[in-house]
Amino acid sequence: MPFLHGFRRIIYEYQPLVDEILRVLGIEGGAEAQGSAPWVSLEELLETESQSSFFLEGISYSLFKVAETGLVSAAETLLRHGADLNFEDPVSYYTPLHAAVLRNQPAMVEALARHGANVNKRDRIHESSPLDLASEERERLPCLRTLLDLGADVNAADRNGKTALLHALASSDGVTVHNTDNIQLLLRGGADVEAVTRDGETALSSLVFLVKEALDCNREDAAQIGSFCLGATRLLLAHGADPSRCSDEESPLTCACLELFDLHFPLAVLLLQSGAAFRCSQHSPPCWWGYSLIFQRLCSGLQDRRDDCAAASELLQQAESILELAAAASPAVRLPPNFEVSTVGCGAHAGKVLDLYRHLKELEQNPAPLKQLCRAHIRQRLLPGPLEGKVQALPLPDRLRGYLLIERCHGNQPGACFKPRGTPLR
Incomplete structure (x- = not known):
């Protein structure tokens, strides 16, 4: 050995x-x-x-x-x-430069590079570059910044196709490790948000994993994971990531959020406010539709809340907000072919569910009003990335800004967070 x-x-x-x-x-x-x-x-x-x-x-x-x-x-x-x-x-087969990064010694990193150390050299066991190691912990941010300043290749990948950005995301559990600053620095340095490993891992698939992980956490950990996912998603969307595109290995982030929209509501709102497609953006015909996911979850959720009017009303409000966001993102509503809604189990709220469904059918069958067309056009022009800051910077009255952002969507209000599966309804 x-x-x-x-x-x-x-x-x-x-x-x-x-x-x-x-x-x-x-x-x-x-x-x-x-x-x-x-x-x-x-x-x-x-x-x-x-x-x-x-x-x-x-x-x-x-x-x-x-x-x-x-x-x-x-x-x-x-x-x-x-x-x-x-x-x-x-x-370990690490070099002195690897060792300096692991112990967060940016001055040593600079000195070694000045004497000729290869800032892109990978070790023989893990195939990790100094930039990979620097990306994996927030405490190593000074070394990450130094390496990028020294010209380290931000998109260099190991034999499995894993880049520093994917290392930063994969090492973030949202609870004890939050690499949002590292992710931001790598993206500013030109990291490719579309990088894919040989196993199909992407920047967004790491977030899908955390979104699902939060379902089985306690309430505090789920909230922390949600906070990290919101921050990381904003950064990735601002650099052109497509959260609605399918992969062979994992359902897309938009689909994962909409399937249980009440538990991931802040992130679902952020995605739609940022222009995420409400159906699969890769396949034609789409392999999933947001409208189907929303009504499936709405009906099953109302059945679970049949004895709690307040919780049921909140669920209906969340569904309505998401559907309005979806309609605002496009000049025309397009429902899945032969789309029908069953209200079995919805109890006293069956009528409200049908009202939502009929409203969508009317939007699909009739020409959109001019104000909706203008809103969809303006929102499209402001993409990619989260729209809130861009809309607020427009020279418009507050009322028009509110219309563009659909103010009543409350997904990003203070205190909004992920909820684990089995959370008490109230």
Whole structure:
């Protein structure tokens, strides 16, 4: 096993020199000692040991350890004496640059790059680039910024097609890890929102996974996941991501939200306010329709709420808001072929469900009023991305801005969040 061989070499061959270098620097266990480091003593030690059989291996491995601490002057001293910038740790196969990123040492990252370190180099085990590692934790944002400034390839992918943006999203669980700032920085740096791995993983599919994960969380975790998903979705939509396009591996984000719109209501509203298609945007005929999903969930939800009038009324209001948003996004309403609604189980609210259905049929069969055509046209012109800021910047009366945004949709009000499955109805 190569890593065991490498580990034996460290222990029996050049570890004594490494230990002595770290001792001279005042470092124990990779932590910087208090006070200033005795650089002159390091020079003396290196001069004394320069004829050692394992001198280059020893100082190169010492560079790896020093890179973790951020002691730039010590690293430069080791490099002057011949330390290898591309030295691979015999166990992890990371380079000093990888080590500096993992410990969030941006000054060390810059110094190593200045001396010729390859900012795009991947390790041999995980195939991770320094940019991949920097993208995976919010605390490494300074290193991420430094690497992008140094020209790291933002769209470089590993052998599975995974880019730094996909690393940032895949490592975000929405509860303990929130990489929204990393995602924003990568997108500003030109990250491709349409990147796809060999397994079909995309930026949006990571959010679909979290949306479904929130269903089985406790209420607090579901709210945190919802907050992260809203922030990440805004960023991806602003850079042209299509949340309604199907993939071979996963249902699209819009479909996943509409299937349980009452539990993911803020995100469903954000998607539609941002111009997401209300049906599959890839296949013709569409493989899914938002109208079918909304009425299916509405009828099943009303059946669950038949003894709670307030909860049923809220569900109806949410459905009406989403349907109005869908109608506002297009100059003409287009319902699925042979679309019918069954109100079995809707109880006392069956009439209201039928009213919603009949209203949509009327919109489909009659020419749209001029104001609706204008609204749809203006909203289309403001895409891609969330519309709220763009509409607010228009030189229009508040009443017209409210009409463009459909103000009564309350998905993004303070306190609106995801809800897990099994949440009490009130």
